[in-house]
Amino acid sequence: MRKQIFPAVLLFAATFAFPIPSAMADGDVKAGELIAYTCAGCHGIPGYKNVYPTYDVPKIGGQNREYLILALHAYRNGERNHPTMKLQAMSLSDKEIEDVAAYLASLGGK
Numbered sequence: 001m002r003k004q005i006f007p008a009v010l011l012f013a014a015t016f017a018f019p020i021p022s023a024m025a026d027g028d029v030k031a032g033e034l035i036a037y038t039c040a041g042c043h044g045i046p047g048y049k050n051v052y053p054t055y056d057v058p059k060i061g062g063q064n065r066e067y068l069i070l071a072l073h074a075y076r077n078g079e080r081n082h083p084t085m086k087l088q089a090m091s092l093s094d095k096e097i098e099d100v101a102a103y104l105a106s107l108g109g110k
Contacts, residue, residue, distance in 0.1 A: 032098075068097075
């Protein structure tokens with residue numbers, strides 16, 4: 001009987017000692033709110049057009065969290081070409097990107 005209980009207890013304890021990485025990578029909405037104030041300078045203005053190159057600046061409030069994470073990483077790594085966004089993304093750590101994405105996604109299109 002003891003041989004059957006020990007593995008179950010060990011598995012149960014390991015579940016809490018080693019959380020699943022995806023659960024840890026959801027981002028902190030409150031921390032993201034503090035970081036995302038710079039995003040509002042362009043993305044928070046309805047109908048705003050970028051000066052050069054000229055295009056409509058996309059609204060990112062309520063955007064999919066995973067999409068935002070991928071986009072910020074792509075700007076930071078040079079896979080997407082936009083000088084301002086590259087500089088903004090380069091200033092963020094992986095954790096800060098997660099936090100910003102969590103906050104922006106939580107806005108629900110606002």
